[in-house]
Amino acid sequence: MSDQSGNVLSFGPFELSIRNRLLTRGSSVVPLGARAMDLLIILVEQANKVVSRRTLIERVWGERGVDQVSLRVHISALRKALAHGDPGRRYIANVPGRGYSFIVPISSSSVQAPEPNQASKSWLPVRLTRMVGRKEIVGTISTKLTSQRFVTIVGPGGIGKTTVAVAVAHELRASFDGQVRFIDLSSLGDPSLIAPAVATLFGLPVQTDDVMPALIKRLRASPALLVLDGCEHLIDGAAALAEELCCQVPTLHLLGTSREAMRVEGECVHELTALACPPEDQEISALRALDYPAVQLLVDRVRAVHGHFDLADTDAPLAAAICRRLDGIALAIELAAGRIDVYGFSKTASLLDERLNLSWAGRRTAMPRHQTLNATLEWSYDLLEETERLVLRRLSVFAGGFTFEAAVAVVADETVDEARASDCIWELRSKSMITADGQESRLRLLDTTRAFASRRLAETDELNLFRRRHALYFSDLFKQGASMDVSGWPRTLRVEIGNLRTALTWAFCGGGDAQIGVDLAAASASTWMGMAQLTECREWMAKAVSRLDGMNSGTRQEMVIQSALASCTMFTGGMTEESYASWDKTRGLAERLDDVEHQLVSLLVLWAHQIRLPRYAEAVLLAESCGQLAERIVDRGAIAMANYMRGISYHHTGRILQAESCLERSLHCDDETARQALIKRFGYDRKTDALMILSNVVWLRGSPDHARRLTEMSLAEARQLDQAVPLCVALAGASFDAYLLDPDAGETTARANELVDHAAKYGVESYQGFGMCVQALGRGRRGETEIAAELLYAGLEKLSAASYGVFNAIMLAEFARCLAVSGRAGQAMAVFEGAKINLDDEHQIHAPELLRIRGELALANKEGLSACREYFLRAIELSERQGSLAWTLRAATSLAMAERSDARREAARELLRTTYVKFRGGADTFDLRLAARVLDGSYWRDDVIRAVP
Structure with missing residues (x-):
């Protein structure tokens, strides 16, 4: 038979052709009057729904109308005709005070409702041929249902409750000898129709208004499983039926599906969760x-x-x-x-x-x-009370999760007070319209629910009002967070990033409020920095700066926004003129406002600009200015910062002993609260950097093992902070120091790779470029010179764009040495000369090594032994003045391997021997292994370049 669109329906033993207005039973026509046929068609078209008497009268008799006595007469005639063809079954129910309902299932198939003796059959929807991700849950619910008898599967629309319930029913069908029945309650329009519909499923004739006694008696005859699907719209009626059947029939097992629990005795609730999704990972296979x-x-x-x-x-x-x-x-x-x-x-x-x-x-x-998400959500939405709908619509202004307190604060107003709003929120949670966010005490709307509710909110005049309330709430929250104790800050505000982003988007859009946006940008600056969302922070701060007006000018708010913008610009784009100007402006604002913290940070960053360019003389002056300010305010954190700046400056200018002293004072005398405040507000950690530079210092001073320990300490501190920039700093130092200690070790490559990936993830271009340069040197040592060249120059381009020129000379010189090793001496010299390295500039940390490499290139290009000897001796003399034992060892090794006469070779070896014995540990480094072989005579140089790192 065809369905209703084909105008032919089947129910019980009957077939109704609506188009032909013909009711048949088998091959016999069932005689019906015109009015009775009209009534039958109307009731069948709205099967399982209550049709009012007025509706029936209006549709059958039209404007002329008729009294209700005539209606009862024709209903009685229709009942008799149906009873004559199918004695014992009740087709039309009278719903007192409301109307009539056709209560027998209608089907387009030839399968009829099973009779009591048809134990081998069951009415179940077809099970999906392939159900994904629910096998374990089906087993869990089946076990629960077997032992506890009454289980309700609860969850939001579309999550798969019906699919799981059908699978469970099929799984248990054999256990109940086929006595398994499934009913979709969504097709029923009144709670009073549930019991008759269930009775019909079990083959009982419905002849009275109270079928429960007969149903209970029938169910006691043998164990059975009843599935009540879609209970939410008739939840009270379904709950009453389930509780009575569960209590009266010990052999009956009940499985329900609903947006909310039935909350009756004996019920075991299973909340069905969503299918597991992969975490965010752009590289996932x-x-x-x-x-x-x-x-x-x-x-x-x-x-x-x-x-x-x-x-x-x-x-x-x-x-x-x-x-x-x-x-x-x-x-x-x-x-x-x-x-x-x-x-x-x-x-x-x-x-x-x-x-x-x-x-x-x-x-x-x-x-x-x-059949559509909208239909699923409409179904759930229509079941809500009007106030619950209003609260749901308003909650759509949240993005991601929210706390209960935030929800009440935003949605409650004179229309819905806080008490009623609270009740509605918990009711929406119980009805699966709000879900748990997976974090303690947080709630959320699923994205699908939020999209639906947001469109409904847009249809009202409340949209802009509640977006404003949402933005104001989070502006206040982030203002509190900005003044919060450092230890409590991250956990509280990181989870609100979605709401922060949404509030800022609204505030800076055409219909928003720019002043709220400026307030929120200033309040959230430290959160963005603390989360290492540097690129996005820069965008929001730039928008805030563009909307600053006279009221904000010269205020602490402007200073906070300008400093955050300058920090992000510096970390993502490097030390540009733009970032320098922003920091210079921040320093001026801080001085006028007598804000010592921002003065110190401004000095720190302006100093870092000069270090990176490099302009070491200016950097030293700024470090001294910081020291004078620190001494004036007598603050441990400020003093530690000044010593840190001095130590780094001295290191870069080759004053190693002074650098070591200042860095150790900075680390030993630092104030942890001040350090954490710097991290919180600006995303930068001086301790991580100080440890890393000190690691290089102690390596230069002849303690490789201690250098390794300091490197690991720096990495550990950076990883513990879970910040973008500190880990970039630590990995940059760790990768290059690993290259210096043992260039061919796997650790060198691993750390360089991690640096590139980490810096790329957070958009920190300068450190990504540095990591690419270290990767290039590793490839160059392996003879992959073409790939290495491409990688090196790409990395240097990123460093150049960030005005980060400190390492250009040493990177290019070392690459030139790698080219010479591969037999490309001429190309190597071209790279070295193209780098325009000033070998007469002795006030930089790499000066001795640059001289040594130039001497190695002189040998490779056959410039003569005297020429290369001059470079090596200059390198040794300068490294000794610096106090750099590591550079002295390298230059002495090169000299000992280069000398040809016995006298000069012995003198060079004696110099190498006296240098070698001064090292404290680290015999497994590349330099010390090579020096030992030269000293014991087991290594004779045929190709100096190929041996020396």
Whole structure:
């Protein structure tokens, strides 16, 4: 038989042709009068719903009307005709005070309701041929249902409650000898129709208004499983029926699905969670993505419409993103899969980001409320009370999670007071419209629910009002956080990043409030910095600066915004004129406002500008200015900062002993509170940097093992902070120091790779460039000179764009040495000369090593022994003046290997021997191993270049 669209329906033993106005039973026509036929068609078209007497009268008799006595007469005639053809079954129920309802299931198939003796049959929807990610849950619920008898599967619409319930029913069908019944309550329009509908399922004739006694008696005859699907819209009636049946029939097992629990005796609630999605990872492979059920379902459904399909590695991050965007909701993923066949992964993902489409159609065979996301959400929304709908709409202004306190503060007003708002929020939680956010005491709307509620809010005049309330709430919250104790800050505010982003977006848009945006930008600056969201922080601070007006000018608020903008610009774009100007302005504001903290930080960053260019004389002057300010205010943190700046300055200018003293004082006398405040507000840690530079200092001073320990301490401090820039600093120092200690070790490559990945992730271009240079040197040592050259110059370009010129000379000189090793002496000299290295500048840390490398290149290019000897001797003399034992060892080794006459060779070896014995530990470094071989005569130089690191 066809369905209603074909105008032929079947119920019980009857078939009704609406088009032909013909009721048949088998081959016999059932005689009906015109009015009775009209009534039957109206009731069948709205089966399981209550049709009022007035509606029946208006549709059958029209404007002329009729009294209710005539209506009862024709209803009675219709009942008799149906009873004559099917004695013992009740087709039309009278709902007192409301009207009539057709209560027998209507089907387009030839299967009829089973009679009591048909124990081998059951009425169940078809089980999905492939159910993804729910096997374990089906087993868990089956076990619960067997032992506890009454289980309700609770969860938001579209999450897969019906699918799981059907699977459980099929799983247990044999256990109940086929006595398994399934009823979709969404088709029923009144609680009073539930019991008759269930009775019909079990083959009972419905002849009275109270079928419960007969139903209980029938169910006691043998164990059975009853599945009540979609209880939420008749929750009170379903709960009453379930509780009575559970109490009266010990052999009955009940499985319900609902947006909310029934809250009755004996019920065991199983909250169905979303399908697990992959974490955010742009490098995720297809194989790893397919470990997650959400992606498995997506791929499975794409295959269903596309035939043969395999997820490619290039599409895996997009597939994972689509699943996360849809919160792992099974129905939403199925609907998206249909669009992937048309648009592909990239376009589908962008469509979801632009507008979460709730109207995409799904399987035609699905229940109407499951055919689109909008239908699912409409179904849930229509079941809410009006105040609950209003609260849900207002909650859509939140992004991501929110606390209960935040929700009440934003949505409560004169229309809905705080007490009522609180009640509504908890009711929405119990009805699965609000979910737990996975974090303690936080709630959230699923993205699909939020999109639906947001569109409903846009249809009202409250949208802008509640976005404003939302932005004001978080402006106050972040102002409190900005003044909060450092230890309590990160955990409290990091989780609100989604709400912060949403509030700023609204404030700076055309219909927003720029002043709220400026307030919120200033209040949140330290949060952005603390989370290492440097690129985004720069964008928001730039927007705030563009909207500053006369009221904000010269204020602490402007200073905070300018300093955050300057910090982010410096870390992401390098030491540019733009960032220098911002910091210079910040320093002026800080001096006028007598804000010592910002004065110190401004001096620190302006000093760092000069270090990187490099302009060491100016850097030393700024370090001394910081020292004078620190001594004036007698602050331990400020004194530690001044010593840190002095120590770094002295290190870069080759004053190693002074650098060591200042850095040790900085570390030993630092104030932890001041240090943490600097990290919190500006995302920079002087301790990490001081440890790393001190590591290089003690290596130069002849203690490689101690240098390694300091490197590990620096890395440990940076990792513990979980910040972008400190870890960049630590990894930069660790990778280059590892190259100096043992260039061929795997540790060198690993640290350089980690630096490049970490810096790229957070957009810290300068440190990414530094890491690329270290990678290039490693490749150059392995003879991969072409790849190394490309990588090196790409890295140097990033450093140049960031005005970071400190390491240009040593990087290019070392690369030139690698080229010479590979037999490209002429090209090596061209690179060295092209770098325009000033070998007469003795006031820099790498000066001795640059002289030594120049001497090695002189040998490679056959400039003569006297020429290379002069470079080596100059390197030794300068390194001894610096106090750099490491540079002295390298130059002495090169000289001992280069000399040809016995007298000069012996003198060079004696110098090397006296240098070698001064080292404290570290015999396993490349330099010391090579020196030992030269001293014991086991190494004779045929090619000096190839041996020396």
